[in-house]
Amino acid sequence: MLRFTLLWLLVFLFASISSSSARPAPYAMRISCGARQNIRTPPTYTRWYKDFAYTGGIPANATAPSHITPPLKTLRYFPLSEGPENCYIINRVPKGHYSVRIFFGLVEHEIDNEPLFEVSVEGTIIHSLKSGWSKNDEQVFAEALVFLLDGSVSICFHSTGRGDPTIISIEILQIDEKAYYFGPEWGRGVILKTTSRLTCGTSKPKFDEDYSGDHWGGDRFWHPIRTFGKNVDAPRSTESGIKKASTVPNFYPEALYQSAVVSTDSKPDLAYTMDVDPNKNYSIWLHFAEIDATITSAGKRVFDVLINGGTVFENVDVVGMSGDRYTALVLNTTVALSGRTLTITLHPKKGNHAILTAIEVFQVIVAESKTSPEEVRALQALKKSLGLPNRFGWNGDPCVPKEHPWSGADCHFDKSGGKWFIDGLGLGNQGLRGSLPNEISKLHHLQSINLSGNSIHGVIPSSLGTVTSLETLDLSYNFLNGSIPESLGKLTALRRLNLNGNSLSGRVPSALGGRLLNGASFKYFYR
Structure with missing residues (x-):
């Protein structure tokens, strides 16, 4: 009986120590704009708070432009008569590093009136809506990684005279303090605006929540790209577990690395091109995991990575650099782009084929100094x-x-x-x-x-x-x-x-x- 009691006490003590040392859940605030009561949405039953903290605007029924938009039925729109600038000013936000995301919508029965406006966070413009945004999954929201240090956050919508800003939801999600560290320029005076986030070799768009990802990684949206072009690559997938995926500070979901694209004999180079704003700096994150059964050891597949024709990584050997097959590898570089396109090219040197799991591209924005x-x-x-x-x-x-x-x-x-x-x-x-x-x-x-x-x-x-x-x-x-x-x-x-x-x-x-x-x-x- 004494041995049992001592054993129980040890188990209880270990559980108490583990519990006290466990990291608390990150701060999360989700607002359903125009809503008059708190609601939960399927399939994850995410909690959305009723509308608050706005400086003006009018609630209305919403039309969601995309299937990735949260299934919310209302929005808030800001007619020019309410002023050219309107904001949500949310207080009692703990100091920290945050992902701030805003989903746009269309007023019900006015789906042909696509508004164009600008969005700022803490006085810094992070997004300008472009014509056709409502028909593009990656453009129905704006997202930025920003440090919030004043106990509050202001998210403002600036009219440009081309329709009324219309907002379906706002999300403020705390992430790891060191998330997306990219070098000496990174810090509290820098905002990373999400330009594109792709998951390769699959046709299904997913959020981190769909991947059962760690909440400290935020709830990133991954736009699917099954192939970069006809006959230029082939999708690969696996159900095997992936090592070194969900780790500090970025907490990428393991399932992200279970699909990829691999170049073919007819087109050994693997290349992806996207539009960007010119004369800006971009932080680029490339994800790899060797999930191709034909690659059994290090040295079997080696390639260079080029950005707009310039080599940024030489002799990338995913197995050799990650330590094993089915193991995540993340490479990051920051580049200054003068033109309007960004082309990422993987050029094979051994094995004749390149492999790529996912791509993240952020525009690096220097945060504006604020008024006294x-x-x-x-x-x-x-x-x-x-x-x-x-x-x-x-x-x-x-x-x-x-x-x-x-x-x-x-x-x-x-x-x-x-x-x-x-x-x-x-x-x-x-x-x-x-x-x-x-x-x-x-x-x-x-x-x-x-x-x-x-x-x-x-x-x-x-x-x-x-x-x-x-x-x-x-x-x-x-x-x-x-x-x-x-x-x-x-x-x-x-x-x-x-x-x-x-x-x-x-x-x-x-x-x-x-x-x-x-x-x-x-x-x-x-x-």
Whole structure:
């Protein structure tokens, strides 16, 4: 009885240690856009949260353009009247490395209206939809690998005037911290945008979930390519187990390596060509496993790998480099491409045939520097207090993407601090109402403010006197009342002040009056 008790205690202790040292499940957030309640979808019964965290838009019934799109029945679309930029801003996201994926859809009964728009994550554009995307499995979603370090993530959709952005779902999936490390350039300032991910020798598209893959690898989509062309190669497959597949940090599913393409006698070179954006850097990942029964040992099959005609790997011997047959081998290289095509060629040197299991291609994107959070909060307070019309948008980051800055906000980049800041507000004659909030003084770098010709009421905030960089202040033709704050006399850089057309009273601060002698242009009329 004592031996049994001791044995049970040892088993319990081992189980406890194993359990405590086991890696926790990765963070996952999946949003069904437009949905009013949480749902689960077959066949995996994946949980999707009801729609939340959006800045605008309208829910509608969805038409899924592809069979790989999650089987969700709703979407959210963003008409231009809601503003040119709209975002999902999701908080309480643990710091880490993430796969962010957005599926696009079509509004029900409007399947011929294919919208074209741009997508950004954390202020960096990761995707621009191209005509015909709804008929291509690889283009019905955008995916990028990005570090999220601020406890939140903003995913924004930017109108280009060619239809309303329409979003079916958003997925934020935590992956290994070192996933897809490709060299010294890799890091927190770099985003990897998925350009293409192929599984060779099969006709069935699959996600990692279909492969029963490790969740720390994300849930990658593998587009099938059974053959690269008629009579140029032949598919191979096996049911044998594959060693060294699902390992840190990328966790590729074992089943990925159970199919491949092998070149033929008539066409020894194995080549694949795809379209890419020119003048970009690409990280290319090539997957191999020797599953051909005719190759029994190292040295039987040796080939070179070329990218656009240039050799990047010489004398690749899958058995020799992986250590055995039925063993995964992954090779990675990063190349700069000037043209619009990427061609991967496997050129046999021994054995007359090459073999390839899968291909991954990522565009390497330098992440945009973001605007100072304090200044973003100040602009949001200004937006709320002045009741900025929806057409302005003012969602996401004011200065990035640089292609889509906020209307009426001028940006300047501070190289020393690595942040954008606001140096001008141009919102004259925009039908603004409400009052000026004290938070406007948090825009410490402002040189110019023009809020003339609106319906702004209340007093001029005395805190404006702390914006010492201000050179131009035009608040004319509003409904401001009270007196001119004494603090404005501290604005030693101020050269133009226009307060005409308001209901101001009291005396002019002596510091301002004296400045007229120094060439400043001040206009103010008391009623």
